[in-house]
Amino acid sequence: MSHSSTYNKLWSEAHEELSSLLDQELPEEPLRPERDRVVFFQRIATLYVCYAQIFRKLDEAYDQSVHPQKRRAIRQVLEGVMGRVLELKNEMVEKEFSEYHYMDDIIQDLKLTPEDLEIPIPRYFIHERNKVLQDRERLFAAILNQMDVTEKTEPNVMRILTLERAIKVIQVAERARQGRLRAKFMREIHKDSERQKKADEQEAVSTDQAAVCIQKVWRGFMQRKMTKRLREEEMIFLGMAMDPKLSYPSQNELAAQNNKANRLTKQEEHEDDYQKSIVSVIYQLRDVEGPEMKETMKDQIRQWFIECRDATGSFPDYPEEENGGSALIFAEKTPEELAEELAAKEEDDANKKPKGKEEIKEKGKKGNVEDEEEEPGLKMLPSAYLADLEREYKTFSEVWKNRNESKNFSQRHELELIKDEKRKEIEVEIRKQVDELMRQELANWKLAVDKEKSGKGKGAAKKKKASKSGKKKKKDKDLTADRTTESLFEELVEQELLKKAENVKLKDYLGDYSYLGTTLRQSDIEPMPSLSDVRQVVALYAVLPLGSQAVHEKVPLVKSILLVGPSGVGKKMLVHAICQETGANLFDLSPLNIAGKYPGKSGLQMMLHLVFKVARLMQPSVIWIGDAEKMFYKKVPKDEKELDPKRLKKDLPKILKSIKGEDCVLIVGTTNDPHSADLKSLCKFYNKIILIPRPDYASRYVMWKELIKKNGGELTSVLDLSSLAKISDGYTQGHMVQVVRSILTERRIQQLPKRPLTASEFVPQLARIDPVFQEEEESLKNWYSKTPLGKKRIKAALGKEGDEESPKKGGKGDKKKGKK
Numbered sequence: 019m020s021h022s023s024t025y026n027k028l029w030s031e032a033h034e035e036l037s038s039l040l041d042q043e044l045p046e047e048p049l050r051p052e053r054d055r056v057v058f059f060q061r062i063a064t065l066y067v068c069y070a071q072i073f074r075k076l077d078e079a080y081d082q083s084v085h086p087q088k089r090r091a092i093r094q095v096l097e098g099v100m101g102r103v104l105e106l107k108n109e110m111v112e113k114e115f116s117e118y119h120y121m122d123d124i125i126q127d128l129k130l131t132p133e134d135l136e137i138p139i140p141r142y143f144i145h146e147r148n149k150v151l152q153d154r155e156r157l158f159a160a161i162l163n164q165m166d167v168t169e170k171t172e173p174n175v176m177r178i179l180t181l182e183r184a185i186k187v188i189q190v191a192e193r194a195r196q197g198r199l200r201a202k203f204m205r206e207i208h209k210d211s212e213r214q215k216k217a218d219e220q221e222a223v224s225t226d227q228a229a230v231c232i233q234k235v236w237r238g239f240m241q242r243k244m245t246k247r248l249r250e251e252e253m254i255f256l257g258m259a260m261d262p263k264l265s266y267p268s269q270n271e272l273a274a275q276n277n278k279a280n281r282l283t284k285q286e287e288h289e290d291d292y293q294k295s296i297v298s299v300i301y302q303l304r305d306v307e308g309p310e311m312k313e314t315m316k317d318q319i320r321q322w323f324i325e326c327r328d329a330t331g332s333f334p335d336y337p338e339e340e341n342g343g344s345a346l347i348f349a350e351k352t353p354e355e356l357a358e359e360l361a362a363k364e365e366d367d368a369n370k371k372p373k374g375k376e377e378i379k380e381k382g383k384k385g386n387v388e389d390e391e392e393e394p395g396l397k398m399l400p401s402a403y404l405a406d407l408e409r410e411y412k413t414f415s416e417v418w419k420n421r422n423e424s425k426n427f428s429q430r431h432e433l434e435l436i437k438d439e440k441r442k443e444i445e446v447e448i449r450k451q452v453d454e455l456m457r458q459e460l461a462n463w464k465l466a467v468d469k470e471k472s473g474k475g476k477g478a479a480k481k482k483k484a485s486k487s488g489k490k491k492k493k494d495k496d497l498t499a500d501r502t503t504e505s506l507f508e509e510l511v512e513q514e515l516l517k518k519a520e521n522v523k524l525k526d527y528l529g530d531y532s533y534l535g536t537t538l539r540q541s542d543i544e545p546m547p548s549l550s551d552v553r554q555v556v557a558l559y560a561v562l563p564l565g566s567q568a569v570h571e572k573v574p575l576v577k578s579i580l581l582v583g584p585s586g587v588g589k590k591m592l593v594h595a596i597c598q599e600t601g602a603n604l605f606d607l608s609p610l611n612i613a614g615k616y617p618g619k620s621g622l623q624m625m626l627h628l629v630f631k632v633a634r635l636m637q638p639s640v641i642w643i644g645d646a647e648k649m650f651y652k653k654v655p656k657d658e659k660e661l662d663p664k665r666l667k668k669d670l671p672k673i674l675k676s677i678k679g680e681d682c683v684l685i686v687g688t689t690n691d692p693h694s695a696d697l698k699s700l701c702k703f704y705n706k707i708i709l710i711p712r713p714d715y716a717s718r719y720v721m722w723k724e725l726i727k728k729n730g731g732e733l734t735s736v737l738d739l740s741s742l743a744k745i746s747d748g749y750t751q752g753h754m755v756q757v758v759r760s761i762l763t764e765r766r767i768q769q770l771p772k773r774p775l776t777a778s779e780f781v782p783q784l785a786r787i788d789p790v791f792q793e794e795e796e797s798l799k800n801w802y803s804k805t806p807l808g809k810k811r812i813k814a815a816l817g818k819e820g821d822e823e824s825p826k827k828g829g830k831g832d833k834k835k836g837k838k
């Protein structure tokens with residue numbers, strides 16, 4: 019009970035915080051537009067941070083709750099909060115003209131840590147697709163076995179040595195053998211001389227002198243040992259070192275981890291029971307309550323017929339199914355009101371088409387007049403989630419907040435809730451059956467009593483129009499209508515257009531938080547984002563929308579992302595991490611990968627058709643375009659003309675336009691040389707351009723620490739990580755991985771107990787690699803400033819400077835800016 023109550027408490031806390039946020043966002047009187055951009059941004063950023071906290075709590079509650087009905091209620095709110103976080107992110111981008119935002123001042127005011135700001139990746143993205151992912155894994159394995167491909171193994175190739183090379187190898191081995199023998203012989207001679215020397219000294223030294231010598235050595239050793247222990251204790255006391263006892267998980271932590279693992283199996287058991295109960299409840303309701311519902315509905319509809327006949331003098335037209343059918347009758351309205359409403363709807367339908375351009379123009383003019391009359395300032399964009407969140411909070415308050423669960427110790431489903439929910443569904447189902455019967459009965463009544471013909475002409479005309487519009491939509495032919503999804507999947511794997519994503523998670527993309535972002539921006543210095551910021555942006559734009567279909571359909575749609583940065587900063591790793599976090603397929607349409615495949619125009623159409631058909635059928639999917647600049651080359655280099663790197667330039671943008679909210683498909687491009695591409699075409703194709711910098715000092719420190727541990731190294735006081743992070747300025751994550759692997763060989767790891775690692779060992783290896791120089795990073799920053807968002811950012815910055823230079827021109831507004 020203690021575990022379930024913990025997660026119930028988390029859920030309740032999240033709802034309390036959500037309630038206060040909804041009060042802020044949906045006040046009784048609408049908020050006045052804010053003229054000060056900085057104040058407005060602070061408001062949005064604070065909301066973003068608060069929603070992120072609620073997101074974390076709900077994610078934890080959903081992951082660990084075992085009650086199936088509670089999980090559904092939490093899931094609804096979780097998806098709503100996730101969507102609202104993405105909406106606020108979009109709003110911050112539009113108001114600050116930057117993909118990266120620095121909120122160190124806000125988290126300081128709210129007494130939070132940078133870890134609290136980290137966007138969590140919901141674990142249900144993978145857990146709930148486990149079976150699908152396992153089936154896909156088996157399919158991959160079967161295809162690769164057919165192709166006789168074993169992962170990452172190269173065939174053993176026999177190398178033929180020349181006579182000169184063979185002699186040289188033998189000479190080197192022989193000289194080494196002789197050298198070792200000579201060294202061994204010299205070592206024995208040296209040891210004999212040392213032994214003889216010690217024996218001579220022992221004869222000359224008295225017993226007292228020997229005792230003093232031993233005492234001196236022992237006391238020195240003990241004192242050094244005690245001093246070291248006292249120093250370690252002091253550092254632990256000051257909080258500058260970790261207590262060795264805390265480096266290993268305690269028994270309670272291990273027990274908690276086991277409980278979490280067991281709860282997953284419990285969730286599955288309870289879910290199975292819940293699904294079985296739903297089937298039995300539906301069967302029971304249909305048999306027991308169904309006939310009574312049917313008769314009650316029929317009586318109510320017949321009563322309505324008679325009331326309408328008495329009030330209007332004729333029988334009414336039965337409401338069409340698309341308008342809600344007999345549900346309109348039960349909406350507590352008088353027959354006259356209902357008849358008027360139906361007549362008004364018919365008139366609207368009839369007058370829909372003639373409205374045309376004139377009315378649109380009039381509306382546009384009216385809208386412009388209203389805009390002119392509106393008070394100037396910044397307003398929040400309309401949200402697709404606030405109404406849903408308000409409804410879910412109301413459900414929580416009415417159903418779950420004060421529910422007595424003292425008898426439901428095992429947290430299984432509750433039958434009464436299932437009955438209440440399914441009763442409504444059965445009512446809808448029975449209503450449709452009743453509607454068919456009552457339409458026929460009404461027609462019989464009309465023939466018998468009124469002898470009036472029902473006007474079906476309009477309905478037929480409408481149907482014809484609808485069928486015409488349906489025909490228009492069918493433009494694209496399915497080139498592979500006769501083939502199964504498995505055969506298309508197999509073909510793409512064989513052509514190496516569909517690949518297995520490497521097993522890396524987003525948390526493996528190491529990097530620390532940027533602690534001076536706000537301070538630098540206040541000083542009009544544009545800071546370079548940290549790797550933590552990059553990780554956050556990728557989670558928001560790629561992982562969350564791809565992981566949840568419900569979120570993807572309603573949030574501002576991001577169809578394509580371009581990751582720009584020097585080689586080695588982890589662009590490809592981020593692509594693989596997106597696939598691993600969401601269970602997405604990875605399609606590779608890099609110019610070098612598609613070279614020579616599916617030649618000709620028809621071949622290209624077939625290739626794109628295959629890729630996007632499988633991507634949609636087996637969504638979520640990521641379509642990766644490595645060396646994205648090649649597709650939009652200003653001028654194709656001579657050595658690449660045969661590869662035809664620009665072959666996707668015309669067709670791919672057309673397909674990009676066809677991606678809609680229901681398609682969980684994302685195109686991700688990566689490039690380290692955006693200068694060689696046509697900027698306008700590149701920016702038009704990619705919705706979001708994310709600039710990835712070299713790691714800063716804080717990120718380098720974290721990376722050295724984690725990489726050394728991961729590769730079998732040990733961190734001791736001898737290893738000065740701070741100096742190592744300082745001297746490695748300009749080196750990327752790829753360089754650091756390369757250096758650590760080259761130093762921490764098996765032999766060096768075995769020597770660690772006797773000879774700990776030092777920072778100086780890394781210097782020669784770093785010196786052999788060319789770093790990313792400041793000039794290269796500056797050129798990327800200059801390129802980014804020419805993108806649409808970069809231009810807006812510069813324009814906004816220049817606008818601020820202009821306002822500060824002329825404070826006398828305005829009145830109150832300028833005073834406000836002065837305060838800012």
